[in-house]
Amino acid sequence: MEACPSPTYAPTSTTSTRSSSRRRQALVEAAAAFKRDEHAVRAPDRVEQVVAAVRAKAVSAGLEPAVAEAVWRSMIAAFIEVELDRHRRR
Template sequence: MSLAEVRARIDALDGELVRLLADRQILVRQAAGFKVDEQAVRAPDRVEQVVQAVRERAVDAGLSPDVAEAVWRAMIAAFIELELDEHRAGS
């Protein structure tokens, strides 16, 4: 496989990831409707639960659990900010 082919496959995966993140965003917005305050949005216990589960899934899938954790923490932080912005706008 050439570098160009590897990059094309990465680009295709990136497209799939964007579609999956869009689906996740829809669900995050739905979940936001159940949350009454900033603490409920931040939900640190839930974040740790999700991260631990992702680390375990990563090991099973052959992905570095440290990479998985870093990606998920960044993603979760971005979605928390989205939720907080929407809560503030709705207040």
């Protein structure tokens, strides 16, 4: 199971953005079932890997890497909170 979709994914409409968010949320909720503890949920090393990849993809696409990083960090943080909530409830 891929932890995060490719940073090159760029939805073209609100519908595809919702669909992508639903897919990501489903993956996050499923992942909560097998992670042992909060550190495994937060996965700081994995977050930094994803952010580095996002920044590199942004540069190669001619986009501002700081903006791409801010958007992805915000999304990652929100989904970590969802996953922590699911993890705590099990």
